[in-house]
Amino acid sequence: MAARMPPDALDRIVERLERTAAELRAEDVSDERAEELAREAADLVGEASNELDRALREAASDEG
Secondary structure, three states, rough: OOOOOOOOOHHHHHHHHHHHHHHHOOOOOHHHHHHHHHHHHHHHHHHHHHHHHHHHHHHHHHOO
16 A cells, blocks of 8 residues: 655645746846756656645545
């Protein structure tokens, strides 16, 4: 059976994405920092996708 996702794991990822996006929108963000933030955002989206996939698999196994 898949490990249960902490109920707020996805919420924490979304909050981090929101902070990253806010920093990217700042007028004084350097190109280097923007690149770092874009990589971080991509990693966070990957984490969110993994968490959603895990939750879907768990829900499907609970139904079966």
